[in-house]
Amino acid sequence: xxxxxNDSPTASGVHADHDYNFxxxxxxxxxxxxxxxxxxxxxxxxxxxxxxxxxxxxxGWGTGGxxxxxxxxxxxxxxKVIDQGADDTxxxxxxxxxxxRMTGVRTTERxxxxxxxxxRHRIPEAPLSEGQILVYQVPMPxxxxxxxxxxxxxxxxxxxxxxxxxxxRLYEDIAQLGAxxxxxxxxxxxxxxxxxxxxxxxxxxxxxxxxxxxxxxxGAGREKRIYAVPPYTTxxxxxxxxxxxxxxxxxxxxxxCDAPDSFLDEVIVDNAGxxxxxCSDSDFCAGRRAAGWRGSGCPVEPLRSGGPDCKKSVx
Amino acid sequence: MTEPLLVxxxxxxxxxTRWACRGVNFQLHSGEMLAVVGESGSGKTTLLRLLxxxxxxxxxxxxxxxxxxxxAESGTLTDIAALSAARLRWLARTDWGYVEQHAHDGLxxxxxxxxxxxxxxxxxxxxxxxxxRGEALEWMRRVELDTARxxxxxxxxxxxxxxxxxxxxxxxxxxxLVLMDEPTTGLDVSVQARLLDLLRKLTxxxxxxxxxxxxxxxxxxxxxxxxxVMRDGRVVEAGLTDxxxxxxxxxxxxxxxxxxxxx
Numbered sequence: 001x002x003x004x005x006n007d008s009p010t011a012s013g014v015h016a017d018h019d020y021n022f023x024x025x026x027x028x029x030x031x032x033x034x035x036x037x038x039x040x041x042x043x044x045x046x047x048x049x050x051x052x053x054x055x056x057x058x059x060g061w062g063t064g065g066x067x068x069x070x071x072x073x074x075x076x077x078x079x080k081v082i083d084q085g086a087d088d089t090x091x092x093x094x095x096x097x098x099x100x101r102m103t104g105v106r107t108t109e110r111x112x113x114x115x116x117x118x119x120r121h122r123i124p125e126a127p128l129s130e131g132q133i134l135v136y137q138v139p140m141p142x143x144x145x146x147x148x149x150x151x152x153x154x155x156x157x158x159x160x161x162x163x164x165x166x167x168x169r170l171y172e173d174i175a176q177l178g179a180x181x182x183x184x185x186x187x188x189x190x191x192x193x194x195x196x197x198x199x200x201x202x203x204x205x206x207x208x209x210x211x212x213x214x215x216x217x218x219g220a221g222r223e224k225r226i227y228a229v230p231p232y233t234t235x236x237x238x239x240x241x242x243x244x245x246x247x248x249x250x251x252x253x254x255x256x257c258d259a260p261d262s263f264l265d266e267v268i269v270d271n272a273g274x275x276x277x278x279c280s281d282s283d284f285c286a287g288r289r290a291a292g293w294r295g296s297g298c299p300v301e302p303l304r305s306g307g308p309d310c311k312k313s314v315x
Numbered sequence: 316m317t318e319p320l321l322v323x324x325x326x327x328x329x330x331x332t333r334w335a336c337r338g339v340n341f342q343l344h345s346g347e348m349l350a351v352v353g354e355s356g357s358g359k360t361t362l363l364r365l366l367x368x369x370x371x372x373x374x375x376x377x378x379x380x381x382x383x384x385x386x387a388e389s390g391t392l393t394d395i396a397a398l399s400a401a402r403l404r405w406l407a408r409t410d411w412g413y414v415e416q417h418a419h420d421g422l423x424x425x426x427x428x429x430x431x432x433x434x435x436x437x438x439x440x441x442x443x444x445x446x447x448r449g450e451a452l453e454w455m456r457r458v459e460l461d462t463a464r465x466x467x468x469x470x471x472x473x474x475x476x477x478x479x480x481x482x483x484x485x486x487x488x489x490x491x492l493v494l495m496d497e498p499t500t501g502l503d504v505s506v507q508a509r510l511l512d513l514l515r516k517l518t519x520x521x522x523x524x525x526x527x528x529x530x531x532x533x534x535x536x537x538x539x540x541x542x543x544v545m546r547d548g549r550v551v552e553a554g555l556t557d558x559x560x561x562x563x564x565x566x567x568x569x570x571x572x573x574x575x576x577x578x
Contacts, residue, residue: 160401164408164438171433172426174444175466240444 014097016104023070024102029053033071033226037217040228045190046158047141047225055221062095062120063221065137069099069118072133072217079107080114085122085263085280092120109283121184123205125262125284128214130231136199138220141227143187143197163195166238174243183248189236190229198235204247204263209235252277257288258295273302318380320345320492320524321366322392325375327548328361335361336548337374341541345491346522350535350556352571353545359528360416362545363494366526367413368395368403382410382491408435412485412493416500418477421484422469428455428480429465435488454483458513475506479513486517493518493525499534511537532575536560544568 021027029051036050055063073079079099083091087109095118096107108114111126118135128134144154147165157165166187173181186203190196198206199218209216209229216229229235239245253260255276262284264277276299279285319342327337336358343349351359364370366377376394383390395403407413415421422431429451433441441447448465455462458479469477478498485493498514499507515538518525529535535542535556543553544565552565563569 156400160404162404162438164434167437167442168423168426168430168434171437171444171447172430175427175429175448239442240447241442242445 014100017101020102022075022103023073023099024056025053025067025070029067030071033067036226037068037071037228040217040226041215041230043194044229044233045194045196045227047227049224050226052221052224056098057094059222060139062091062118062137064219064223064226065118065120065135065221066095066098066219067221068217068219068226069116069135070102072135073099073103073105073116075103075105077105077115078113079103079105080109080111080117080283081107081119082117082122082124082281082283083120084265085124086282088282109286111283121200121202122263122280123201123208125259125279125281126287127208128212130213132214134212134214134216136201136216136218138197138199138218138225139222140185141197141218141220141223141225143195145197158194161193163189163238166195167240170238170240174240180239180243180245186245187238189238191233192236195238196227196229196235202248202263203237203245206235206237206245207247211235250277252300253295254279254285254288255295255297255299257285257293259285259288259293269299274299275302276300317344318392319343320380322378323366323375324378326362326365326372326377327374328358328365328370329373334548336365336545339375339543339550341543341550341553343492343524343526345524346518347541348518348523348525348527348539350539350542351526351528351545352530352532352535352542354530354571357545358548359530359545360496361548363413363496363526363528367407367411367494368398371396379406379492408438409488410490410492412482412490414478414481414485414493414495414498416496418469418474418481421481422477424468424470426468427466428460428469428472431469431480431484432487434484439488450487454487455480457486457517458483459509475502475510478502478510482514482517486521489521491524493523495525495527497529498527499529499531507534514538532560532572544571 033050036048040048053067055066081092081096083089100107111124116133116135120137142154144157144165147169148154170180184202185197185200186206188196188198188206198209211232211234213231215231218227237245250264254262254264256278259279262279262281265280267276267278269276321343323339323341326339328335339362351362353359365372376396378392379395380392381390429448432451432454433447436447436450451465452462455465460476460479469480472480499510527538539556542556542559543550546567552559552568559568560572563572
């Protein structure tokens with residue numbers, strides 16, 4: 001499988017590179033990673049060790065996600081790569097270019113057209129459908145990291161489903177700060193069993209993981225772990241009965257597309273510190289604008305007292 | 316006579332060719348306190364760790380009476396070596412308590428006192444912040460800790476307070492057996508006295524069985540009905556505390572008793 005059929009330059013003007021095996025990794029490596037993925041899917045939320053390879057870029061730049069994507073991608077797949085929700089950020093552009101060169105597959109920015117979406121830090125706003133695969137880049141797969149430094153001990157805690165430690169952390173947040181302070185990488189319980197780190201997505205995206213129709217795969221290259229959430233699997237965010245899980249809400253709508261309920265990025269637009277709130281999901285925002293939605297386009301006055309704009313409300 | 320809660324049957328632990336403790340036999344009933352005395356290095360702490368299943372026995376066995384399924388029957392006496400890791404962990408965080416000699420082993424120093432008390436409850440699945448907090452306050456009151464310090468880190472507590480916090484943290488699940496490793500060591504005399512009073516009160520109220528490892532004969536005299544004396548990993552004398560201390564039979568016990576300063 002060394003001669004790609006797709007020989008035409010792609011939209012970005014990058015040619016498929018025939019000197020490498022399809023999708024860069026050799027077939028044996030892809031096979032071992034696929035076997036790891038099967039195990040991960042069979043035990044939702046369980047971190048399966050795998051022999052992470054050296055990739056042609058540094059750990060921390062999505063090597064885990066790239067290895068997962070490289071192992072599952074086929075010639076008929078359509079790939080979308082996002083970084084912080086956007087298709088045009090450095091990490092996304094580079095990884096998309098990498099796969100274009102290494103596979104020649106078609107890439108897209110449209111969420112609904114993609115069969116594989118590799119993501120860093122976000123889940124697309126548009127609902128995913130059956131048959132789609134969401135691949136997460138994970139820096140630290142161990143949710144008990146920072147609470148229990150011994151890897152051997154955390155493995156045992158997972159085996160015994162002994163997750164009191166994480167509740168202690170959440171209790172401590174409420175006791176010291178009045179609310180659970182975790183806003184990203186918010187711990188979840190998968191299929192009622194394993195505690196899982198959802199990778200550093202904002203907690204805003206946590207509810208989207210629950211009973212999602214798409215297959216969700218997580219790759220941590222440096223830490224050499226793969227885990228998965230199969231379609232239609234329960235994913236609950238940890239909380240207390242009297243301090244239920246809440247997602248972020250903003251006072252503003254998107255300045256470009258007026259979306260009232262999407263995840264907003266705050267962009268400083270001038271030296272006076274005025275800020276523009278825009279959708280972090282660039283495809284979602286562009287889709288709404290194409291459908292005729294228009295935002296105010298007005299920057300918001302800078303914060304004076306230093307209070308957060310992000311208002312908490314009941315989910 | 317009720318049936319024993321804990322039966323130690325010839326328990327021993329070896330490090331290399333050297334036996335840290337060997338041939339220990341005794342029984343413990345609910346509501347009873349047993350003191351283990353002896354000089355440092357005599358195998359007291361090793362024995363305690365065998366009883367808590369933190370170390371496996373190299374010979375003999377430790378039997379524990381599991382909690383009965385219904386009130387009518389009494390639980391079965393089970394060899395703790397035969398229990399699964401999950402079961403042991405469950406026992407260790409519900410039915411047993413272990414008060415460590417050093418606060419950093421027994422407490423989480425980077426989370427508040429309240430979180431320390433609530434940890435066992437959270438591990439058992441309590442998911443109501445208000446209730447956890449209520450329990451924490453209640454137990455801090457019972458061990459005479461200032462409830463205003465519930466959100467302070469235990470690292471800022473004094474030695475005596477840390478010891479009491481450990482006790483609260485262990486008793487919150489109403490265990491039936493509490494193991495204490497030198498609970499009064501390193502505390503000044505008045506704090507010691509208050510802690511001993513507190514321990515006596517709590518064990519009586521909760522009908523606890525307790526084993527106290529100590530090298531302080533006064534602690535044994537005050538708290539324990541029975542005392543065993545250890546030397547070089549062997550039990551050299553065992554009996555009612557008053558008998559052992561007033562009429563020591565073994566030369567080593569005689570030496571131990573006579574070396575206590577009388578004020």
